[in-house]
Amino acid sequence: MVLVLVTITIITLGNNGALGGLVSGFQSLASDVFSPLDGVVSAVTDPIGSFLAGAVHYGSVNQENQRLVNEIGQLNGERDAARDNAEALKQLTALLHLPFVGNLETVPAAVTNYGTSNFSATVTLDVGSARGVQAGMPVVAAGGLVGQVSTTSGGSCVVRLITDGSAVVGVRYGPAPSQLAVLNGEGYGRDLSAQLVPPNTLLNVGEVFTTSGLQGAVFPPGIPVAKVAVAYSGGVSTQETVLVKPIANLESLRYVSVVLWGPAS
Amino acid sequence: MNRQSIFRFSLVLALFVVIQGTLGLNLHIDGVHPDLLVVLPIVAGVLGGPSRGAYVGFAVGLVADLFLPTPYGLSALTGVLVGFGVGGVTVVLDRSALWLPPVAALLGTAIYEVVFGFVGVILGQGQMLKVNLVLIVLVSSLVNAALALPAMRMVAWALPEASTEGVPTSTGSTKAAW
Numbered sequence: 001m002v003l004v005l006v007t008i009t010i011i012t013l014g015n016n017g018a019l020g021g022l023v024s025g026f027q028s029l030a031s032d033v034f035s036p037l038d039g040v041v042s043a044v045t046d047p048i049g050s051f052l053a054g055a056v057h058y059g060s061v062n063q064e065n066q067r068l069v070n071e072i073g074q075l076n077g078e079r080d081a082a083r084d085n086a087e088a089l090k091q092l093t094a095l096l097h098l099p100f101v102g103n104l105e106t107v108p109a110a111v112t113n114y115g116t117s118n119f120s121a122t123v124t125l126d127v128g129s130a131r132g133v134q135a136g137m138p139v140v141a142a143g144g145l146v147g148q149v150s151t152t153s154g155g156s157c158v159v160r161l162i163t164d165g166s167a168v169v170g171v172r173y174g175p176a177p178s179q180l181a182v183l184n185g186e187g188y189g190r191d192l193s194a195q196l197v198p199p200n201t202l203l204n205v206g207e208v209f210t211t212s213g214l215q216g217a218v219f220p221p222g223i224p225v226a227k228v229a230v231a232y233s234g235g236v237s238t239q240e241t242v243l244v245k246p247i248a249n250l251e252s253l254r255y256v257s258v259v260l261w262g263p264a265s
Numbered sequence: 266m267n268r269q270s271i272f273r274f275s276l277v278l279a280l281f282v283v284i285q286g287t288l289g290l291n292l293h294i295d296g297v298h299p300d301l302l303v304v305l306p307i308v309a310g311v312l313g314g315p316s317r318g319a320y321v322g323f324a325v326g327l328v329a330d331l332f333l334p335t336p337y338g339l340s341a342l343t344g345v346l347v348g349f350g351v352g353g354v355t356v357v358l359d360r361s362a363l364w365l366p367p368v369a370a371l372l373g374t375a376i377y378e379v380v381f382g383f384v385g386v387i388l389g390q391g392q393m394l395k396v397n398l399v400l401i402v403l404v405s406s407l408v409n410a411a412l413a414l415p416a417m418r419m420v421a422w423a424l425p426e427a428s429t430e431g432v433p434t435s436t437g438s439t440k441a442a443w
Contacts, residue, residue, distance in 0.1 A: 003323045003345045010327075010338035011388065023337045030331040034286055113290050117333045118297050118401045119382060119393045150334060158334060165392025187395035188296040251296070 028153035031128075091142060091255045098140060098257065100210075100223045106140075106257040107131050112156065114253075121164035121188040123147075123253060128155045133258050136218060141256045144224035144247035145169065145211065149258065157258070161250055162225065163188055170217050171209040171225055173197075180212055183225060183244060189251060191229050194242035201240050203231040209244055220261050273423035274321075278328060280419075281305060286332065292408075297400045299408035300374065302329050306344045307373040307409070308366055308417045310352030313424060318348030321420075336388055343384060347377045363414070370413035374406040 014023055098106070113124040127133050129152045139146040139159045147161040162169055167185035171194075172178065182195045194209070207228045213221020226244035233240045285301045292298060305325045310318025322344025329340040351373045358365060378401050385393040 003319050004342065007323065007326070007338045007342035007345055011336050011342065014337040015388070027331050027337075030328075034282070034332070113286070114293065115296065115298065116286075116290065117335055118300065118378075118405070119385060119390070119396055120334050121296070121392075122334055160334070165395030166390070185392070185395070187392070187397070190395070 024151065027151065031153035031156050087252075088254050091253075098142070100144070101140060101257070101259060102222075104220060105260040107133060107260060108255065108257050109133075109139075109157075110255055111253045115188065116158070120166070121161040121185065121250075122150065123159050123161065125157050125159060125256065125258070126155070127258060128152045128157045130154045131258075132260055133157050134262065136262055138219045138223065138259045138261060139256050140223060140259060141248040141253055143249070144226070145219065146248050146250065146253065146256050148218060159256075161185070161188070162246060163190060163192065163250055167192075169219065169225055170212040170214060172212045172221075173203070173207060173209045180214075181209065181242075183209065191243040191245050192226055194244055195239065197231075197240040197242050199233040199237055199240050201231075201233075203228050203240070203242060205229065205231070208247070216263060218263055220259065267426075270424050270426065274324075274420075277419045277423045278302075278305070278325060281325075281416075282328060282332075294404055295397065295400060297397065297404045300378065300401075300405040301409065301412065302340075303344070303347070303374050303377045303405065304370050304409040304412050304416045305420060306348030307351045307370050307377075308413060308420045309424065310348045310350070310373075311355045311360055311366055311369050312417065312421055313352065313426075314356050315349045315352030317424065318350075318352035319345045320348075321424075322346070322348030335385055335390060335393075339381065339385055339388065343377055343381045346380060347373055350376070366413035366417045367410040370416075371406045371410040374409040375402045378402050378405055 107127050109125040109127040111123050112126050115122050116124065123146075125133075125139075133149060133152050135149050135152055135157075137149045139149060145162055147159045147164070147167065149157050150160040151158045160167060162183070162185055164185045165187050167183075169183040169192075171181050171183050173181060179197075179201070181197050183192045184195060186193055197203070205228050209225050209227075211217065211219040211221055211223040211225060213219065224247050226246050228242060229245045230243040231240060281302050285299075289299050289301050302325050306318050306322030309321035323341050326341030326344035327338070329344075330337045333340060351369050355365060355369055379398065382393045382396070382398055382401075
């Protein structure tokens with residue numbers, strides 16, 4: 001009972017911000033300690049994983065063809081690594097050509113982890129406050145918006161993806177584009193839902209929603225966010241039901257760019 | 266709990282944190298990954314009863330919360346409840362039985378994930394409703410069930426003091442069995 005009361009007190013103080021500095025300090029310290037370990041362990045385990053994956057892929061293994069199967073597994077691992085490198089090169093090259101960022105300064109970053117919690121859609125990047133990254137900054141990848149930095153430490157930061165259930169993005173759409181709407185995240189791997197789209201609005205599948213950049217907006221204007229996947233109007237609904245698919249491929253992110261931009265800039 | 270136990274348990278906890286942050290986060294199905302740290306309060310509860318389960322759940326939860334975007338203390342609260350609950354339920358069972366740790370880990374982890382999401386929503390974390398809870402429960406529970414026996418050995422090594430809560434129904438002591 002005492003422990004339950006202590007934890008409830010901690011949560012309450014945390015929600016009120018009374019523990020904010022202390023907790024974020026410990027979180028930053030833990031992140032800084034853990035990040036290098038992550039890299040070292042991954043460097044050791046990834047080749048083992050590729051090798052095992054290659055061997056397992058070829059089904060049942062008996063003693064007679066063990067050596068042969070292992071060789072095939074190893075070759076497959078090398079082939080997968082080559083494909084992996086090609087994909088990484090593709091994403092890095094795309095980051096060099098982000099027209100929607102304009103003259104804004106960016107910091108390139110690698111994704112080191114997908115979602116530390118199953119209950120939120122986040123990724124961890126290998127850049128932090130030491131490179132000028134601050135909470136609230138937008139993160140983009142080839143194609144468009146990825147999310148927003150939620151916490152930072154010296155050498156890493158956590159990005160809340162636009163698909164996270166708590167993510168909200170103000171957007172524009174339409175021919176001008178002059179119409180305004182709000183996109184809500186619906187959870188990892190799911191399409192976003194658009195709010196405030198008037199009923200019977202003509203929306204074509206594939207039509208692009210871009211960040212609105214209104215005064216006080218948390219993202220700069222003109223960044224592509226998502227494309228219309230489904231749009232229809234119900235009988236008595238006060239708004240059109242619109243589902244949109246993120247343009248950036250959020251499920252296979254390798255490299256991204258943090259835009260050094262804040263609402264005040 | 267003496268200094269040696271604290272030191273040993275810190276080592277076990279650090280090992281689990283590293284494994285969770287590296288292998289654990291890379292083994293994901295449809296964006297859902299295992300939640301390895303949850304197994305520690307569960308096996309501590311099986312080994313040492315409700316109080317030890319609650320203390321371990323508290324300590325493990327506070328460390329886990331350092332790496333999570335959810336409210337600080339949420340994992341600790343859930344860990345205390347589940348560690349205490351598992352310890353309380355298993356205290357009347359034969360705690361030296363081999364089947365007990367995997368089954369306790371399977372059910373305890375499932376309850377942990379549901380309680381974690383439920384309490385999170387109460388605390389205003391609306392995004393916790395927008396997850397595939399069934400998949401989270403399945404992945405986390407099955408992995409932790411597989412991990413329960415080695416985790417049990419590690420926790421028994423770290424916290425060797427005999428439990429004063431409940432009486433194992435087997436002839437051998439819990440400590441001796443693990």
